[in-house]
Amino acid sequence: MAKPVLLTVDDDREVLRAIERDLRRKYAGDYRVLRAESGPAALEIIRELKVRNNAVALFLVDQRMPGLSGVEFLEQAIKLYPDAKRVLLTAYADTDAAIAAINEAGINHYLLKPWDPPEENLYPVLDELLEDWQATFPPQFEGIRVLGNRWSPASHNIKDFLARNHVPYQWLDIETAGTDAEVRSVVDLLEEKEKRDLPLVIFPNGLRLHQPTLGELAQNSGLKTRAAETFYDLAIVGGGPAGLAAAVYGASEGLRTVMIEREAPGGQAGMSSRIENYLGFPTGLSGGDLARRAVVQARRFGVEILSAEATSIRLDGPYRLLKLRDGAELSCHALLVATGVEWRKLDAPGVERLTGAGIYYGAAMTEAMSTRDEDVFIVGGANSAGQAAMYFSKYARRVVMLVRGSSLAASMSQYLIKQLKETTNIQIEFDSSVVEAHGQDRLEAISVLCTKSNEVNIVPANSLFIMIGAAPNTNWLADIVERDERGFILSGPDLVRDGKRPKGWQLDRDPALLETSVPGIFVVGDVRHGSVKRVASGVGEGSVAISFVHQYLSKVV
Numbered sequence: 001m002a003k004p005v006l007l008t009v010d011d012d013r014e015v016l017r018a019i020e021r022d023l024r025r026k027y028a029g030d031y032r033v034l035r036a037e038s039g040p041a042a043l044e045i046i047r048e049l050k051v052r053n054n055a056v057a058l059f060l061v062d063q064r065m066p067g068l069s070g071v072e073f074l075e076q077a078i079k080l081y082p083d084a085k086r087v088l089l090t091a092y093a094d095t096d097a098a099i100a101a102i103n104e105a106g107i108n109h110y111l112l113k114p115w116d117p118p119e120e121n122l123y124p125v126l127d128e129l130l131e132d133w134q135a136t137f138p139p140q141f142e143g144i145r146v147l148g149n150r151w152s153p154a155s156h157n158i159k160d161f162l163a164r165n166h167v168p169y170q171w172l173d174i175e176t177a178g179t180d181a182e183v184r185s186v187v188d189l190l191e192e193k194e195k196r197d198l199p200l201v202i203f204p205n206g207l208r209l210h211q212p213t214l215g216e217l218a219q220n221s222g223l224k225t226r227a228a229e230t231f232y233d234l235a236i237v238g239g240g241p242a243g244l245a246a247a248v249y250g251a252s253e254g255l256r257t258v259m260i261e262r263e264a265p266g267g268q269a270g271m272s273s274r275i276e277n278y279l280g281f282p283t284g285l286s287g288g289d290l291a292r293r294a295v296v297q298a299r300r301f302g303v304e305i306l307s308a309e310a311t312s313i314r315l316d317g318p319y320r321l322l323k324l325r326d327g328a329e330l331s332c333h334a335l336l337v338a339t340g341v342e343w344r345k346l347d348a349p350g351v352e353r354l355t356g357a358g359i360y361y362g363a364a365m366t367e368a369m370s371t372r373d374e375d376v377f378i379v380g381g382a383n384s385a386g387q388a389a390m391y392f393s394k395y396a397r398r399v400v401m402l403v404r405g406s407s408l409a410a411s412m413s414q415y416l417i418k419q420l421k422e423t424t425n426i427q428i429e430f431d432s433s434v435v436e437a438h439g440q441d442r443l444e445a446i447s448v449l450c451t452k453s454n455e456v457n458i459v460p461a462n463s464l465f466i467m468i469g470a471a472p473n474t475n476w477l478a479d480i481v482e483r484d485e486r487g488f489i490l491s492g493p494d495l496v497r498d499g500k501r502p503k504g505w506q507l508d509r510d511p512a513l514l515e516t517s518v519p520g521i522f523v524v525g526d527v528r529h530g531s532v533k534r535v536a537s538g539v540g541e542g543s544v545a546i547s548f549v550h551q552y553l554s555k556v557v
């Protein structure tokens with residue numbers, strides 16, 4: 001935690017140096033001592049401190065300064081730091097004027113120059129004030145702060161990325177500047193241009209990034225974006241349950257392992273508010289929690305986790321070369337594809353335009369707090385939609401599930417159907433499809449078609465969460481490995497047709513279970529053709545694949 005600041009201001013350099021020295025001598029362990037040679041310079045400093053969200057405990061200010069007197073400075077400073085203690089330094093001759101000004105600037109104390117010896121004339125006064133400040137001052141949030149608009153897709157992406165990577169951040173919604181003093185205090189300090197270029201991410205070291213890419217965000221929030229080595233025994237693309245399991249087993253069995261994840265470890269499971277059917281967790285656990293535990297476990301075994309996106313693969317003899325979005329390349333002997341699936345897009349007018357501005361794919365848990373006391377609409381009738389409905393029902397006034405079919409029985413687990421029925425603020429509308437989304441800059445209404453009556457109703461809506469199945473994103477692998485007509489990757493026995501091995505296969509053995517049409521490239525989890533789309537099966541495949549990786553590596557030259 002950054003130390004709270006003691007700021008001293010005096011236009012007389014010698015006096016300034018002397019007071020700074022005395023302050024450091026006694027308080028440097030617990031406070032950061034800063035100094036300024038004039039009121040305007042001091043105001044600059046505290047504006048910057050405010051944007052960084054650093055606390056100021058005390059102002060110790062000379063009264064007689066050209067331009068801005070001590071009292072005038074303090075009158076402005078307390079607007080930014082109303083809780084900071086205020087002490088005026090005066091010469092004997094100015095005592096009366098200082099006392100007269102005390103009420104105006106709410107000054108806590110005045111000290112006469114010189115203050116020697118400080119043990120008698122300075123420290124006792126400051127000790128008391130600082131103790132008082134410590135006792136009442138709430139701890140400041142000191143992580144990354146994101147200032148933006150709730151309805152901006154870019155703001156949503158940043159919040160989602162940080163939350164899913166377990167990077168703590170504070171969200172400041174610019175629309176609440178009128179009512180929230182903290183948001184206002186930051187907004188007031190920004191230049192007009194900065195207010196227009198939102199979202200703005202403010203890092204604890206003072207760095208401000210406007211509309212950063214996820215790569216820039218990753219780089220500056222402590223995530224690793226560059227590989228430490230150029231060669232690995234095993235490279236894993238995708239950090240969902242399948243990739244994480246493979247990483248843990250691979251590294252624990254001595255393989256130099258790197259795992260590349262473009263969004264956040266945990267994958268789809270990381271977005272699940274409550275997984276109730278994963279072995280060993282009888283009361284369920286959130287996907288975020290599962291992901292966090294798995295990441296700790298993987299790191300403990302020495303897995304290198306990169307926040308990056310794999311964009312292509314090249315083969316060079318026994319080497320598989322992986323190209324990343326930033327142009328970097330790394331090579332490995334065995335490559336494991338665990339890229340899962342992505343939400344299928346809802347094809348209706350207005351939906352694409354308003355995605356991120358009230359319309360979200362998946363449960364988008366980062367938006368839950370914003371839906372407090374509002375109506376939330378969820379499209380979909382599978383387990384993911386049911387879990388999301390349960391999750392949002394804790395915040396929203398009403399959750400409406402729009403289900404295309406006329407029952408949930410075929411698509412959702414029985415335990416979830418029971419929970420939905422027992423939750424009073426969840427309403428399920430069957431035979432219903434969203435056919436249009438309306439709104440200028442953000443979602444304002446949706447058109448819902450009732451397929452039984454063929455009627456279309458326009459319903460006011462601010463939040464729509466879409467969960468209508470998923471598709472693999474494997475086009476970047478299209479020229480390398482064999483896929484089925486929907487893009488899922490074929491493996492093992494699926495590749496041997498009429499006794500024939502896949503095209504280009506040169507080894508005198510069939511592809512191993514979970515091996516693709518290219519020797520040494522394996523596939524696990526949801527992205528695999530024929531997979532069972534569950535956390536446990538992904539984890540199972542990820543761990544089993546490692547034994548085939550070992551067999552492959554034992555022969556590779």
Ligand SMILES: Cc1cc2nc3c(=O)[nH]c(=O)nc-3n(C[C@H](O)[C@H](O)[C@H](O)COP(=O)(O)OP(=O)(O)OC[C@H]3O[C@@H](n4cnc5c(N)ncnc54)[C@H](O)[C@@H]3O)c2cc1C
Pocket residue numbers: 237238239240241242243260261262263264265266267268269270271272273274275276277278308309310311338339340341342362363383384385387473524525526527532533534535536538
């Ligand atoms: C909301 C929700 C609730 C669910 N609830 C349950 C449940 O209760 N029980 C259950 O068993 N299952 C549940 N599932 C299903 C389960 O989450 C999935 O089956 C499981 O996550 C699949 O794991 P995976 O590792 O194969 O892929 P994913 O979880 O999809 O992970 C793939 C990862 O690869 C990354 N990636 C993709 N392409 C690239 C690339 N080119 N470069 C780098 N990284 C890339 C993605 O960002 C992603 O993080 C749920 C799914 C959802 C969406």
